[in-house]
Amino acid sequence: MTTTTTAPDLATVIGHELPYLRRYARALTGSQDSGDTYAAATLEAILEDRSVFDTDASPRTALFRVFHLIWQSSGAPVSGDESGLAAAAQAHLAKLTPNTREALLLNTIEDFSTAEIAEIMQTDEDEVAHLVKIARQEMEDSISGRILVIEDEAIIAMDLQSIVSDMGHAITGVARTRDDAVKLAQQEKPDLVLADIQLADNSSGIDAVRDILEAHGNLPVIFITAFPERLLTGERPEPAFLISKPYGEEQVRSAVSQAMFFSSTGPLHG
Template sequence: MNAVTQGELLRALPYARRYARALTGSQARGDELVAQALRAGLPADVPGRLALYAGVSRRVAEQPGQRIPTRQRQILLLTGLEDLSMDDTAQVLDLSAEDTRAEAEAAREALRSIAATDIMVIEDEPIIAMDIRQLVESCGHNVVGIASDEAEAVEMARRLKPGLILADVNLGPGGDGISAVERILREQTTPVIFVTAYPERLLTAERLEPAFVISKPFEPIALQIATYQAVWGAAPVP
């Protein structure tokens, strides 16, 4: 019998949802993937909260035609987005530590070769916006515009047609990042990554929520793999 306790499961659920949504590219498909894993029963060979990540991971089949194989993307999401150690990731995916590290390095190398994306940033704090621009550009992408409030974001997206939107959730007196994105998506189909210091508040499955959520502060690899998944790498749910 799996050793995961109810308390561990409840604490892990929001983050398993984040992982599953990023893996599938959709709130609905990601949440269904988590539900399927729970209905099927969690792997008995993985301890604690890692069992939930394992249950989700083992229900996703390899996708043909991807520049980065599913297993490698899972490793990057688990280590870069979910902040698992390499050893914990190896347990989740039922791999040796050596194979996990080798796959991770191959995935990072593949990420470096992916074509740049034009990114629009929605962020009301100027210093944070500058930091995000530097980070985005260090990952090889182009920042085509920075909007500081909801109205500016809607107008800028309409004019620039970015390949990806990186949006803060809280814009202070300038409005709400989620509302800005909802308005933008009424007019165009653009992948969106939300950035927040409180990701668990956006991962409840109680309302319409984003598919891609990065915790503040974030590392370059988290942005790189989230960008790849948002633009190219979503996986179907069986």
């Protein structure tokens, strides 16, 4: 009886957390394909040996801990197969202090506590705090540029402008609709697009981003949405960088630093 109920329960809890593991993996690697490969390897490891999934921890912590073990065992590799902007980003990634980005993302994007991160990374809380501090400095100091904000709510748009301006980035404009976004991108090509999904005239931030990418080539993109699971289904190309509403300042800072750092994302092509 126990055997028949354990498997569905484990599948259910993992299924609930999987979209967030995939979000983390993509932000960590800067690639949908690479991130999903590591997420899939995590699931395969659990299926092969249930003991790696620590039932004494929360399901979310246990799942991310298995991911981290796989990521570390692979050497947290930097791909040599990229070219252009992606190659430059990966070369820069190799110079970062080990484990700093993992700690930063777990804290600011996935909202794990310092104690939970210590459990995931198998270290102590002081070391986690140190890693997060280093990561913030290294990521924010690495690149600055021009950011286009696509957001129809004035207060949120002002908040986003304030956050990214304080980071040293320039704002090329704020668009409330798809057409406005395309026009602003034509006037001044941004280095990064920060886009809400639902816009003022019921147009789509996703469509606006597609239009901009078709006109200007590959740019790093961050989507903001109250429903992240709708963009993390595995059924189509998806964003590597995603912020959930309501967001915190540190989430925005971390995502912007990550996206600018990689300088190439593959959101929602085709």
